Amino acid sequence: MSKEPLFSAKNLKLITGPIGSQNPITTQVLGICSALAVTAKLEPAIVMSISVIAVLVFANLIISLIRNSIPSRIRIIVQLVIVAALVILVDQILKAFAYDVSRQLSVFVGLIITNCILMGRLEAFALGNKPWPSVLDAVGNGAGYGLILIIVAFFRELFGSGTLTLPGLGELQVIPQVFYDWGYVNNGFMILPPMALIVLGIIIWVQRSRNKELIES
Amino acid sequence: MNKQGNAYTFIYAAVMVVVVAALLAFVSQALKPRQERNEMVAKKIDILQSIKVAATSADAEQKYEEVIGAHSYIVDFSGNKVEGVAFDVDLAVELRKPAEERLYPVYEAHLEGGEVKYILQLRGAGLWGPIWGYVSVNSDGNSIYGATFGHKGETPGLGAEIENDGFQDQFVGKQIFDNGTLKSIAVVKGGGSAGNVHQVDAVSGGTITSQGLENMLGDFFKGYESFLKNLERASHE
Numbered sequence: 001m002s003k004e005p006l007f008s009a010k011n012l013k014l015i016t017g018p019i020g021s022q023n024p025i026t027t028q029v030l031g032i033c034s035a036l037a038v039t040a041k042l043e044p045a046i047v048m049s050i051s052v053i054a055v056l057v058f059a060n061l062i063i064s065l066i067r068n069s070i071p072s073r074i075r076i077i078v079q080l081v082i083v084a085a086l087v088i089l090v091d092q093i094l095k096a097f098a099y100d101v102s103r104q105l106s107v108f109v110g111l112i113i114t115n116c117i118l119m120g121r122l123e124a125f126a127l128g129n130k131p132w133p134s135v136l137d138a139v140g141n142g143a144g145y146g147l148i149l150i151i152v153a154f155f156r157e158l159f160g161s162g163t164l165t166l167p168g169l170g171e172l173q174v175i176p177q178v179f180y181d182w183g184y185v186n187n188g189f190m191i192l193p194p195m196a197l198i199v200l201g202i203i204i205w206v207q208r209s210r211n212k213e214l215i216e217s
Numbered sequence: 218m219n220k221q222g223n224a225y226t227f228i229y230a231a232v233m234v235v236v237v238a239a240l241l242a243f244v245s246q247a248l249k250p251r252q253e254r255n256e257m258v259a260k261k262i263d264i265l266q267s268i269k270v271a272a273t274s275a276d277a278e279q280k281y282e283e284v285i286g287a288h289s290y291i292v293d294f295s296g297n298k299v300e301g302v303a304f305d306v307d308l309a310v311e312l313r314k315p316a317e318e319r320l321y322p323v324y325e326a327h328l329e330g331g332e333v334k335y336i337l338q339l340r341g342a343g344l345w346g347p348i349w350g351y352v353s354v355n356s357d358g359n360s361i362y363g364a365t366f367g368h369k370g371e372t373p374g375l376g377a378e379i380e381n382d383g384f385q386d387q388f389v390g391k392q393i394f395d396n397g398t399l400k401s402i403a404v405v406k407g408g409g410s411a412g413n414v415h416q417v418d419a420v421s422g423g424t425i426t427s428q429g430l431e432n433m434l435g436d437f438f439k440g441y442e443s444f445l446k447n448l449e450r451a452s453h454e
Contacts, residue, residue: 069220069229070229071220071221071229073221073226074226074229074230078229081234081237085241088241089241089244092252093248095255096251096252097251099252099255099256099258099259099274100274103259107370
């Protein structure tokens with residue numbers, strides 16, 4: 001059997017699928033809770049995305065490496081322990097190196113454990129596949145999750161606060177002061193959780209109307 | 218070895234837990250100094266915020282030095298100064314003692330123009346965990362100059378709103394004493410009347426957090442009562 005190239009068409013599809021038509025948030029509707037909670041500003045959304053990608057990649061990799069040794073009766077417990085350990089690591093690292101952001105994310109870093117995307121990928125993919133495809137699958141799903149989070153956060157912060165907060169750059173005033181002088185007012189509703197759901201709904205609507213595969217007969 | 222057998226399953230679980238625990242303990246120890254430094258800076262930001270001095274993690278230590286510096290001390294229940302470093306007092310520990318035996322830290326802020334504000338440190342219980350705050354009092358020992366509150370894990374959007382400026386700004390100008398007797402400040406559901414100097418509006422949907430905050434205020438104003446009365450007396454002289 002000839003060795004499969006690292007980025008074969010099949011492997012690449014593991015990354016592009018979840019970003020597009022197999023997106024965990026817009027198509028599978030998983031991980032909604034955190035998508036509502038951390039998207040009022042751009043920076044926490046970016047940090048949350050990176051955290052989820054990190055946890056997902058390592059969890060998928062570890063589970064895939066030990067998949068043949070896990071006793072099937074306690075496999076969910078094993079998955080939980082590994083995800084929980086990784087999440088605590090991320091939380092500790094954020095507290096040490098990005099304290100302000102960790103304060104903003106507060107309980108939501110801990111809640112990565114309960115993010116359905118994680119358990120879903122571990123059960124559905126990592127338990128039955130080799131390490132390398134598992135890593136790609138994790139990157140794809142994490143990126144798909146992060147992409148939606150960042151899009152939602154972008155619109156919510158832009159229209160809700162008139163600013164964009166980027167890691168390392170701080171809060172940037174995007175809507176110029178002149179607009180406010182002319183009578184423009186920030187939409188305070190954008191900062192509240194319901195608007196995350198509405199923005200998300202619009203994204204799903206746009207995606208479904210453009211992607212024929214997703215249209216239900 | 219039979220991978221579905223009980224022995225294998227037990228050994229597997231035990232080994233996994235020990236390995237994971239060791240790893241987490243190691244990381245926690247390694248990162249502790251950095252985390253403690255961050256917490257110290259965050260505490261200084263909170264203290265500064267209660268006197269409306271905006272600080273970031275970059276300039277908090279410098280601003281703290283300028284405004285407060287060494288002007289902090291500990292008072293006891295009777296309002297007398299006691300030995301010790303105010304910044305190192307852990308209210309979580311003090312809270313377990315009876316009110317009469319606690320140590321109460323005071324931070325004196327010297328603002329531009331020579332005004333002096335007295336920052337009191339508070340701690341209590343919210344719904345899910347501890348809540349805390351810093352209340353700065355004018356030199357009359359009665360009216361509030363500013364307040365800031367924090368929490369460990371109150372519900373975002375509900376109890377966690379005590380952290381927001383909108384809630385905290387309500388405390389400005391409120392009074393702790395009513396004609397010399399301690400009255401504290403009530404956190405009223407459905408909105409306190411605007412002119413009442415002993416009421417603020419509670420957080421909607423955060424009843425238990427609001428209640429906890431009210432208890433915390435009452436508890437600690439009681440603790441600082443003698444100190445505040447001494448301030449009031451001094452301001453008449």
